[in-house]
Amino acid sequence: MKVSFLRITALVLLHLLVFSFGTVTTFAYSTSGYSWSSSPIPYYINSAFASSFRTAMKAADATWDAAGADFSFSCGSTACTTSANPNVWSYSCDLEKSIGYYNRGDTGVLAAVNFCAVGSSLAEADTTLNTYYSFTTTGAAGKYDVQDLVTHEFGHWLWLLDLSSSGSPSYCSSSVMSTMCRYMYPGQTYRRSLRTDDKDGIKAIYGT
């Protein structure tokens, strides 16, 4: 009887161990097959953005640089800025990687990423913030946080895809909040920090 009890306990513990291993190693990221063929990737921020916005964007870059993958971004110029047309996608496939802005109207789209690739190698990525909406660097209520947003955008530049698109709708819940979740509430800041899933994603593409 005593032996049987021990066996049952061992069995339960063993299955708990197997189950927890499976749970911990579940990857919640999605990739596109595109990637940069070299690193670091130089980028520019439009100089018309407020200084606090540019600082927040550089913090977003630093977050991915510290993810532990064999990839990094770098400023394309000393100040990281460009004074080119802020609607960065209006001159598509110029090979300059930039963050700009554009009034896309009341579309519910806070930012868009456009890219150019040859085969599976990325040649350009641009992000435009939709200035129809109000942004903040402090997570202020009623506005959208720049660092939260741009950390997500840089994830696209790496070429991680959105979570909670049709293939993986369940990953962006209140309990699972990855940087690559695509939805944004005013005042939201949780996507400023990468989750293990996000880090696993970039490591899967670029190695460690």
Place this chain on the structure above:
Amino acid sequence: MKSKNWKYVLGLSLTAFVAMGILVAKTVTQSGSHFDNESIIVGSVQSSYIARDINLYTESVPVIVIGSVAKVGEPYLRDDRGLTSQQNIQIRVEEVLKGDLSISNLSILIEGGQTVLVKDEQKGVVSGDDSAFFTIGENVLLFLGTNSYGDYVVFAGPNGKYLIDEQNTVTSIGDFEMPLKELRAKINAALQNSTNS
């Protein structure tokens, strides 16, 4: 007997492990490029959407309609606003929940489909894979915003499109499912709130 039990334990554990492995593998979605290596591929991702909130959506958009998809246009290349692939969708409006009550037909612009790119030295494919997509005959409830050119667009991409089935159940991206009656009630309550405030 003892040996048999441990074989059972080992076998069951191995099965559980393999099952978990399959589950893990299934959660990783990877797809390669569909295009040849010599062409340029131009794509767009409408990256961050305003999170789905029926109150917020109802207050934000100028138009909410129920109707059916009458026509889905062929994708065409647009390069005056940056390179994009776009489609025009015609909606036969059956009911206007918000906006001009006399609307009977609507044209919606989406970034979608694939078009061939031949411009200057560039050759390749322009692709828009990140939109609300439509099929002729679908019954839909739509939250519609307007872009800066005045075109109607589905608000927050696929989040603004709600498919109505024959049982009047409404579904949308992200496992959204709700009886049409309940969604109408939420929209009406939000409209009432915005009128009162």
